[in-house]
Amino acid sequence: MNEQTRDLLVFAVIGILAGFLASFVVGGHGLIRYLVTGVIGAFVGAYLFKALGVNLGIGNAFFSQIVTAAIGAIIVVLLARILA
Secondary structure, eight states: OOHHHHHHHHHHHHHHHHHHHHHHHHOOOOHHHHHHHHHHHHHHHHHHHHHHTOOOOOSOHHHHHHHHHHHHHHHHHHHHHHHO
C-alpha cells in the first residue's frame, strides 16, 4: 500500500468516526452520511479553528483531528438544518 492510499484511508476513517460522533449530538445514521458529514466537517472544523486561533491542546494528533472533524460536522449539520 502506497502512502497516498494510506492517507486516503486514514482520512476516510477520521471522517466516519467524526460523523458517527456528530450523530450523537445532532442525530442521523448511515455509514455514507457519517463519511460525508465527517469529511466536510473536517474541512470546516480545521478552517474555523485556524481562523479563530483555537488550539484544542490534545497531544495525540489523530484524536485531535477526529474531535476537530466532529465539531465541524456538528456545525455543518446544524447549518444545513437551519437553511433547509
